[in-house]
Amino acid sequence: MNHKAIIITGGAGFIGSHVVRLFVNKYPEYKVINVDKLTYAGNLANLKDIEEKPNYRFVKADICDFDAMLSLMQEEKVDGIIHLAAESHVDRSIKDPFTFARTNVMGTLSLLQAAKLYWESLPEKYEGKRFYHISTDEVYGALKMDGSLFTEETKYQPHSPYSAAKASSDHFVRAYHDTYGMPTIVTNCSNNYGPYQFPEKLIPLFINNIRHRKPLPVYGKGENVRDWLYVEDHARAIDIIFHKGKTAETYNIGGFNEWKNIDIVKLLIATVDRLLGRPEGADDDLITYVTDRAGHDLRYAIDSRKLQKELGWEPSLQFEEGIEKTVRWYLDNQDWMDNVTSGDYQRYYDDMYKGR
Ligand code: NAD
Numbered sequence: 001m002n003h004k005a006i007i008i009t010g011g012a013g014f015i016g017s018h019v020v021r022l023f024v025n026k027y028p029e030y031k032v033i034n035v036d037k038l039t040y041a042g043n044l045a046n047l048k049d050i051e052e053k054p055n056y057r058f059v060k061a062d063i064c065d066f067d068a069m070l071s072l073m074q075e076e077k078v079d080g081i082i083h084l085a086a087e088s089h090v091d092r093s094i095k096d097p098f099t100f101a102r103t104n105v106m107g108t109l110s111l112l113q114a115a116k117l118y119w120e121s122l123p124e125k126y127e128g129k130r131f132y133h134i135s136t137d138e139v140y141g142a143l144k145m146d147g148s149l150f151t152e153e154t155k156y157q158p159h160s161p162y163s164a165a166k167a168s169s170d171h172f173v174r175a176y177h178d179t180y181g182m183p184t185i186v187t188n189c190s191n192n193y194g195p196y197q198f199p200e201k202l203i204p205l206f207i208n209n210i211r212h213r214k215p216l217p218v219y220g221k222g223e224n225v226r227d228w229l230y231v232e233d234h235a236r237a238i239d240i241i242f243h244k245g246k247t248a249e250t251y252n253i254g255g256f257n258e259w260k261n262i263d264i265v266k267l268l269i270a271t272v273d274r275l276l277g278r279p280e281g282a283d284d285d286l287i288t289y290v291t292d293r294a295g296h297d298l299r300y301a302i303d304s305r306k307l308q309k310e311l312g313w314e315p316s317l318q319f320e321e322g323i324e325k326t327v328r329w330y331l332d333n334q335d336w337m338d339n340v341t342s343g344d345y346q347r348y349y350d351d352m353y354k355g356r
């Protein structure tokens with residue numbers, strides 16, 4: 001497939017910015033159109049290094065704005081869509097589920113319907129087109145501590161408003177393939193970490209707190225398990241799947257890298273302290289056990305063998321190596337962190353953790 005104009009939604013966010021960067025640098029012959037509403041999580045500073053490239057365009061827009069999405073697709077003659085825009089934080093979804101239904105469900109539907117109308121209006125219709133939806137392993141629910149893994153066949157059983165909204169959007173994407181013949185692909189990825197992640201998520205939040213010697217709010221007993229993947233490995237998988245994945249397929253993406261939260265917290269403390277030249281154990285007492293997250297999923301773990309076997313993708317980094325790179329990045333980019341933790345975010349954060 002030789003795509004010429006690709007919309008990447010949510011390209012000013014954490015994962016989206018890595019995908020935009022990869023596509024803009026790797027495919028100078030493509031036009032990459034980043035569509036982002038710039039919510040609290042969207043930050044154009046994430047893309048400073050590529051914003052002047054001739055094959056890049058930023059459009060500030062809400063994916064729920066169907067008319068704007070349709071006109072943009074017509075104007076740019078879009079033949080590929082990589083859809084990452086979403087509300088992405090479980091804790092926020094517990095406080096404000098409506099926003100999650102609006103963006104994750106209605107926004108996805110608006111994009112699907114705009115793509116349908118545009119592509120069906122062309123003589124070649126869906127030929128050479130692709131709608132690639134980026135989803136999460138959280139749609140599968142929670143695993144027990146028994147070594148089992150989420151496969152592409154695992155039943156959907158979302159528990160949080162975030163995962164319920166993502167599950168719903170996945171169903172809509174598949175429905176557009178089954179009903180209208182739209183060439184869609186869905187991938188479900190495990191927890192990502194790396195540069196440019198908004199510091200409401202575990203890893204950047206805790207790196208910043210350790211640096212400033214602020215308490216580390218570990219939910220429950222810290223025994224929950226997540227499967228962590230370095231964000232650039234996810235972006236590479238997205239590139240491979242966008243170009244070589246089979247239409248209508250689902251691929252799970254994960255690093256076979258399960259960690260208990262409390263073990264990650266200890267690794268983060270040790271890494272930050274070492275890089276800042278603090279004595280070993282200096283910040284262990286920052287660990288603060290707080291009230292557990294409501295409906296907290298015990299364990300996520302992905303079986304990504306299908307992707308590895310069929311498309312030859314492999315994670316490139318060991319976790320300790322990835323964490324070292326990540327901690328260094330946040331310590332070296334304190335301006336970025338100060339910028340995103342000022343103003344509205346700080347007020348939200350104070351409110352969120354009041355009483356925990
Ligand atoms: P993020 O919250 O960092 O970024 C989301 C981006 O979407 C932001 O730039 C935001 O401005 C934009 N956005 C939000 N609502 C919008 C709207 N209505 N219209 C246009 N833009 C809007 O999220 P992320 O962590 O980069 O996640 C990106 C995608 O990957 C999401 O779909 C998420 O469900 C999925 N995912 C994330 C992870 C993870 O660990 N972060 C894992 C698996 C899948």
Ligand code: TYD
Nearest residue numbers: 090191200201202203217218219224226261
């Ligand atoms: P998070 O980064 O929010 O991702 P997700 O909920 O999508 O997995 O959280 C990762 C894990 O860390 C999750 O089990 C919740 C836990 N956690 C804490 O213990 N304390 C925190 O302050 C945060 C943000 C998360």
